[in-house]
Amino acid sequence: xxxxxxxxxxxxxxxxxxxxxxxxxxxxxxxxxxxxxxxxxxxxxxxxxxxxxxxxxxxxxxxxxxxxxxxxxxxxxxxxxxxxxxxxxxxxxxxxxxxxxxxxxxxxxxxxxxxxxxxxxxxxxxxxxxxxxxxxxxxxxxxxxxxxxxxxxxxxxxxxxxxxxxxxxxxxxxxxxxxxxxxxxxxxxxxxxxxxxxxxxxxxxxxxxxxxxxxxxxxxxxxxxxxxxxxxxxxxxxxxxxxxxxxxxxxxxxxxxxxxxxxxxxxx
Numbered sequence: 001x002x003x004x005x006x007x008x009x010x011x012x013x014x015x016x017x018x019x020x021x022x023x024x025x026x027x028x029x030x031x032x033x034x035x036x037x038x039x040x041x042x043x044x045x046x047x048x049x050x051x052x053x054x055x056x057x058x059x060x061x062x063x064x065x066x067x068x069x070x071x072x073x074x075x076x077x078x079x080x081x082x083x084x085x086x087x088x089x090x091x092x093x094x095x096x097x098x099x100x101x102x103x104x105x106x107x108x109x110x111x112x113x114x115x116x117x118x119x120x121x122x123x124x125x126x127x128x129x130x131x132x133x134x135x136x137x138x139x140x141x142x143x144x145x146x147x148x149x150x151x152x153x154x155x156x157x158x159x160x161x162x163x164x165x166x167x168x169x170x171x172x173x174x175x176x177x178x179x180x181x182x183x184x185x186x187x188x189x190x191x192x193x194x195x196x197x198x199x200x201x202x203x204x205x206x207x208x209x210x211x212x213x214x215x216x217x218x219x220x221x222x223x224x225x226x227x228x229x230x231x232x233x234x235x236x237x238x239x240x241x242x243x244x245x246x247x248x249x250x251x252x253x254x255x256x257x258x259x260x261x262x263x264x265x266x267x268x
Contacts, residue, residue: 027056027110034117037088041095041125045088050116052104053081060106068100071118088120095124133204133236133246138173138196142184143229145255150184153221160196160232162210172207172234173198177219184226204236204246212250216265218258225259228252 031051039045054060063077064084070093074085086102098120105113140158150156155177161169173196184192214232229252237245256265 024057025108025110026054026058026060026106028060028062028104028106028112028114029053029055030104030114030116034119035086036119036121038121038123039088039090041122042090044090047085047087049083049085051081051083052078056110058108060109062104062106065103065105066100067103068098070098070120071100071102073102086118090120090122093120093122095122097121133238135172135198135202135207135234136237136245137235138198139193139233140175140196141191141193141231143191143231144184144186144188145227145229146188147186147227148225149186150179150182150226151221151224152181152183154224154226155180155219157217157219158196159215160234161213161215162207163213164206164210169213170202170210171199172202172212184228186227204248207234207248212248214250214267216256216258218263218265220260223260225257227255227257229255
């Protein structure tokens, strides 16, 4: 018996399924590729921005990790393109060069992870004297309880002083003959505030050393009487918007009564 062998060609077809190609994956783009901060020892540099974007296909879903505790970011995850604010806290760091790293991660990206090098250069503090906290404003608020109100013809004057070198009193703020157009209502629900005129060259250190002395003068028409508490607020700052202002406050220890026969009050 004779056997015959036949050979048939087989066609093999490979089908590419959607989502399997590298061309369809996102790619992490980071600009700039590195950040450099400089500051003087004991101060913080201004924040900087870096941008994360998708330079590939698909959707970029990223997260961020930081290698050092002195770094912080405005967000730790995002989708697509985002601008991230990077801040540095130099507390506890000595002068010199410090290095850190921000890592951008997306497990589905073609180039994950991407590292952004952060360099912090701290110079030695040269012993500069920080700007002095200067007196910028002074405000007096009178709180009126139930009792006799102040007539609209009665005027009030006041002066705020501090003692310098235990020799003389220096004026901090003052205001003359105010309130004469107002009746201070005495139903217990009213307060009246006035901005005082301040003296130049007054510092926080000067006032805390010398203390605050307030003098209020009552100038009534007839026997007009008034009862009130007051709150005095002195506001200091060094002219730098990034520095929080300092406030000194003085309040009346007792309810103050003023009249034709009691025209002057001082505290202390």
